Structures are given as C-alpha cells and as structure tokens.
Amino acid sequence: MKEDALSECLKNESNQETTQFSELSALELVTLINSADMTVANAVKKELPAIAKAVERITERLQKGGRIFYVGAGTSGRLAVLDSAECPPTFGVSPALVQAIIAGGHDAMLKAVENIEDSQEAAIEELQRRHVSDKDVVIGIAASGRTPFTVAALQYGKKLKALTVSITTRGKSMMSEIADLSIAPDVGAEVLTGSTRMKSGTAQKMILGMLSTSVMTKLGKVHKNLMVDVVASNEKLQRRAEGIVSEVCGISHETARTLLQMVNYHPRKAILMYELHLSVEKVDQITQQYPYRSLQQQLALFN
Template identity: 55%
Template sequence: MNLGALVSETRHPDSMALDTLSTLEMVTLFNQQDRLVPEAIATELPAVAAAIDRAAQALGAGGRLIYLGAGTSGRLGVLDASEIPPTFGVPPERVIGLIAGGPGALLKAVEGAEDDRELGVRDLQHLRLTPTDMVVGLAASGRTPYVLGALCYARALGCATVEISCNPDSPIAQAAEIAISPVVGPEVLTGSTRMKSGTAQKLVLNMISTGAMVKLGKVYQNLMVDVRATNAKLRDRACRIVGEACGVEAEQASAALAQTDYDVKPAILMLLSGKSAEQAQAALTAHGGYLRAALADIRA
C-alpha cells in the first residue's frame, strides 16, 4: 500500500486554506468534520458487536483484553485500559494497554519503535500471551509494522484478534479476525490522525470495553455496580448508585453499603430482597456475580 492510497493521509479539499481562516471559521470546519465520525462508525457496528462478544468470551474464560498500538493509537489503548479497573472493578492485569516504545512513549515519541515488527511480537511474548487472550491492534493507517507483527503472532497462537483502523482493506485488517475500519476521510490538518481518526478509535474502544463489561455482569440497568469505592468521590457515587437502583434515600443506601464494605452489588441485593449481607454475597457468588440473575433467583 503506497502513501497515496491511504485515505487518512490525503489532503482535504475543504481545508486547503486552513491557515487563512478566522478562528470561528476554523473551529466550524473542525466541528463539521467531527460530525462525520459517528456516521463512519455506524457502518462498522456489526464488527464492533462481534468484537464485544469475543472480548466478553475471552475475559469470561479467564483471558485478558490487550490493546496494542503506536503513537496516538497506542495512547488511546492505554487510556481505555487504565479506565477499566476503577470503573468496573476489574484487576489492572486483565485489561492491558501496550504502546510501541514502552511507557515512555506515552509522553515522548520513541523513534523507530512503530517500525519494528518484531517489537510487537516481543511485547506480547513478555506478557506470556495465551490463546485465551484477545488482542486489539490499533493503527489509523492500518499498516504500522509494530501492530501488524503483533496481530499476526497473536492470531497464529490462536488468540481472538481485532483491528481498529481508518483505512479500508489495510494490512492489519487482513491480518485480524475481526476488522473495524471506519473511514472518516482526510483530516482537516493533513495526516494529523489524532483528529478524526483518533476520535473514531476512541469511540470504538469505548464501545468494546463498555459492551464487554455489560456482557460480564458489571452493569445493572445502566449503573456501574462493580465500581470500586476507593476514595470519597467514589464512595459517594456508590451511594448514589445503590439509591438509584433501589429507590431509597442516601441514608439507607449508606447503611447497606457499610455492611458490605462498600461493595455495591450485595448492597443492592440486600435492599431489594431483604436478605443479609452474607446471603446476598452467597447468591451473587452462585450466579457468577450477575446481579440481575441473583435477584431473579431469590425472587423466584
């Protein structure tokens, strides 16, 4: 694939005079182009849904969800991975973000790292990759050697593999089991794929991780019932979640949480079923942590 064939690298005809626009004209153009991103993702929703199901399957079987990319794409994967533990109570070693060049590349580019196909392989080998894991490769161009090498290695090992790029029929799309390739078109600033392409990747990552957590019982109704109350803000959020789920005042929610060491799920189950904290926890354990299933069983 030559540079001219990359949609994400071509010049946008509507921004040829970008440097002459007023500030308001400039941000209006940015905004107009950003609106195209959800439309591009809409055509890829069946692939996104397939990725969610595969991620839930991998995590449910004890495997890991591993994001891997270079530059902006790598940073977005690390960001999404880092937000899963506090939001859904998942241990940080279960959802991992890798960036070409290592953690230092989050703040400063590491020259040549993204061009090293074998580096992607070695990074996965360092994690002791197993067939139960799922690897998601991110590259706006769809051809980053670091990502391509990693995806080929992971797929050969038997892992579920997904790619997220912004160019159709890219090398990584051909290498992965599931290809998610929203074509957002040329960037307003030519080649600056931290813009529309980065936004598209972020939106897709949001859907994959959140959707997988819903499938794994980390959500009841539309509430984050596996949130870990590790500070005052999160304890307050836990109290609000219990109150919303059970239709009770803050005092009653707080009293229930005090009996469960601020574990939200058993507190909700206690209030909705009248069971003790120990009985609520036992019911959740019996149903693999799925609150709705435990509640239905108790009420049956």
C-alpha cells in the first residue's frame, strides 16, 4: 500500500506540458517558470478560509501558553526554519515560541540529508526532546503530504492532543486526513518534474508567512501596520524603531531616539513610557505582565 501511494505521488509529479524544457532558450526558460509561478497565488487564495481558521485556532493555543512547532523535510523543513527564525527579530518573541524541526537537523539546512525524511522515529524523538504537549501546535509541511518524518510528527501531536495543522501543495493528502486542520492548495506539477523547491516551495513560503504574521498580529505584536516589538539590532532597524515611535507618538525623531535609548531601543516600551508618563521599570512590568495585549490595549489599561 505504501508503494501504491508513492507511485501515485510520483505519477502526479509528471508535467507533460514541459517535456521540451531542456531545449528552450534562456529567455524561454525563465518566461515559462515565471508563468508557472503566477498560478501559485491563485492556488493559495482558494485556501484563505482554511488559513484564517488556522490563524484563529493557533492564536488561541498561544494565548494559553502554547508554542508552534513547524515540522518538515528538505525544502519544506528549510522554509520552516526560515520562517521560525524571522519571528524573534520581527515580533520580539522568544525563539522558543515558534520552533522548526527539520529532518536531519541543522546539517540539513546547508546540504541535502534526504534519507532521514523516511525516519518516523527521528521526528517523534525530536518532539519528545522539546516536551511538546497538549498546549502546543504541530504544523506539518510537505508538498506531497506523505513524507514519513512529517506524517509521524502529526500523528504524535494528535496523540498528545496538540493542535495539528497540515500544509500540503498538491491538494488533500494523507496528512490532511490526520491533522485537525488542513491547508491544501494544489499548485500543479512543477515545470521541472518533482522539483518541489519551485511552485510548492513558493506556496509554502506564502502560507507560512501568512500564518506567522497573522498570528503575531492577533497576539498584539503589531500596531496598525507597524512592528512595535522589532528587535533593533543594527543601525537600519534602530532608524526604523525611531520612525515607529515618532509616528505613533507624534514626536520628533530626536525625541524618539532619546526615549528609545532609555529602553534598549524597544519601540513599544518607548511609546508606553511617553504616552503614559511612566518609568522604565513600570513599562518593563507592563510588557512582562501583559505579553499578548496589543499596544492599544496596554495604553487603555493604564490611561
């Protein structure tokens, strides 16, 4: 039965429209790839209700102390690592809040470790090592929806009563049947048969970006369209932080800079300090006590 599922998966990868791919000119190659890429957004668009439902359910778990665990192999795992790594600097959250588990570990980020994707035990061991519980969210990512490593992670998460979400890119799959929530656009066969780093990878990147950005916004990590919890770790981001505080408070960049210097360049804290006339110690207390309140809610609490 496993062979039948795999054979069907491989059959679906064949793209009869690009059998002359290797004979095209450079311009024809990139034009064809570009045309194929244009179809991805529409495929993802059809899944927006499912993505929105996932945002709501994931937010509920995180508000109660849960964490997100992305799980994937190959390209799917690398994209998971990319999205999870961007959450702390963009939204000022702990690296523990959104974690990525890639088959093969850190080594698989820089070189292919393809054989590990068949190991069900490795996925479960990694989830156990991170003490996944019923508070958490396990998000399995796989183009085909049948990768053993990722399937096992979803099954284990389901057993623990964690919220499970599957992200696949060739429509409904084995993973869709296992997970509590399924996001399953069908991007069609790749122009380069079986190379899921292309359209499937683009779709996964889009969906992960939607999920993490929307969840963090619902958790209060965004004010209007501003990253009020951005980690200003370089000069460019410090200037951005100054612009955020200046815009929200209606003050000069110079005044914003002075405030930010008092709170280690944390925009939210600088805004709270200015608007509520509070000390550094008090705004530290507010942000620690109410981590998942929006800036507007925090201002209303003490105004």
